Amino acid sequence: MTLLQVKDLEVRFAAAGSGLFGLNKQWVRAVNGVSLTLAAGQTLGLVGESGSGKSTLGRAILHLNPISAGQVLFDGGPVDIARLRHETAMIFQDPYAALNPRLSIGQTLAEVLQVQRKVAPQQIPQRVNELLELVGLRPELAGRKPGSLSGGQCQRVGIARALAVEPRLIIADECVAALDVSIQGQIINLLLALQARMNLAILFIAHDLAIVRRLCDRVAVMYLGKIVEEGPVEAVFTAPRHPYTAALIQAIPEIDPHRPLSGEPLPGEPPSPLNLPTGCAFHPRCRHARETCREQLPPTHFLQDHRYSCVLEQSPFIDKEL
Ligand SMILES: Nc1ncnc2c1ncn2[C@@H]1O[C@H](COP(=O)(O)OP(=O)(O)OP(=O)(O)O)[C@@H](O)[C@H]1O
Numbered sequence: 001m002t003l004l005q006v007k008d009l010e011v012r013f014a015a016a017g018s019g020l021f022g023l024n025k026q027w028v029r030a031v032n033g034v035s036l037t038l039a040a041g042q043t044l045g046l047v048g049e050s051g052s053g054k055s056t057l058g059r060a061i062l063h064l065n066p067i068s069a070g071q072v073l074f075d076g077g078p079v080d081i082a083r084l085r086h087e088t089a090m091i092f093q094d095p096y097a098a099l100n101p102r103l104s105i106g107q108t109l110a111e112v113l114q115v116q117r118k119v120a121p122q123q124i125p126q127r128v129n130e131l132l133e134l135v136g137l138r139p140e141l142a143g144r145k146p147g148s149l150s151g152g153q154c155q156r157v158g159i160a161r162a163l164a165v166e167p168r169l170i171i172a173d174e175c176v177a178a179l180d181v182s183i184q185g186q187i188i189n190l191l192l193a194l195q196a197r198m199n200l201a202i203l204f205i206a207h208d209l210a211i212v213r214r215l216c217d218r219v220a221v222m223y224l225g226k227i228v229e230e231g232p233v234e235a236v237f238t239a240p241r242h243p244y245t246a247a248l249i250q251a252i253p254e255i256d257p258h259r260p261l262s263g264e265p266l267p268g269e270p271p272s273p274l275n276l277p278t279g280c281a282f283h284p285r286c287r288h289a290r291e292t293c294r295e296q297l298p299p300t301h302f303l304q305d306h307r308y309s310c311v312l313e314q315s316p317f318i319d320k321e322l
Pocket residue numbers: 013014015028029030048049050051052053054055056057273
């Protein structure tokens with residue numbers, strides 16, 4: 001069942017310093033026509049280089065950023081902010097910054113439960129304990145402030161706070177990026193266990209493709225405000241169709257020394273979303289670019305449940321060691 005549907009979403013920001021007296025206003029096209037769907041209980045990874053618009057998209061879905069065009073549908077219909085706050089939650093990258101340093105973690109969780117009114121006031125202390133246990137923290141920690149907890153413990157509190165809402169959708173923005181590798185593994189396992197138990201849909205924004213492969217059912221690859229490829233994780237990782245996806249996958253550090261990296265890494269950096277290239281935005285960095293890529297938007301191809309937007313009909317990346 002489709003829970004979330006995003007249709008042709010656009011988010012533009014007025015560029016700093018532009019448009020004085022309403023003249024020559026310049027726009028940062030952070031999200032530039034994104035469509036995606038997310039089913040209940042499914043995890044969709046969202047990857048792409050820094051500045052590609054991942055956080056802006058995540059925030060716009062929750063109406064934490066203004067939407068310039070397009071639609072966000074929940075259960076097939078438009079959704080107001082009050083309902084979004086009851087059915088969705090966000091987990092952030094920096095667990096310390098996301099928590100109020102003056103409140104104990106018990107108070108932080110109690111506050112969410114009070115606002116959400118999902119349990120009776122007299123049941124709040126018990127629910128706080130349950131939430132802490134759910135994320136693998138001892139209830140004795142309820143009296144502690146975030147400053148006296150480790151990064152991994154704080155992120156567990158961040159997850160407990162998100163779960164306090166009893167959400168159907170969680171947007172996790174780089175939620176393990178700041179943690180040590182061993183703690184990352186614990187938090188990922190926790191998310192997987194909770195998801196199975198609660199039928200949660202998760203939009204998992206990450207730089208780390210290896211983690212996305214482990215955690216997610218599907219993955220969407222974003223470049224300069226557009227999704228260039230989307231599909232089941234195994235299909236996209238083993239048979240990428242878009243040259244940008246192939247380059248990202250190829251840049252994953254290979255643990256096996258007998259399988260050195262093939263091909264060349266992605267050249268340069270993405271251009272500014274203030275001044276998008278014409279045609280396919282990836283063409284200035286693409287080794288497969290043709291004349292038409294400079295002028296025209298690429299077509300979108302659909303292969304069952306896998307789609308990509310590129311002039312290439314046959315992927316040159318399949319069956320090559322990536
Ligand atoms: N409030 C804002 N005002 C102006 N520009 C913004 C604003 N928020 C984001 N941007 C711009 O929008 C683009 C997309 O930013 P965004 O933070 O969504 O990227 P990201 O993919 O999340 O990057 P990262 O991986 O570094 O977190 C960037 O060019 C950024 O500078």
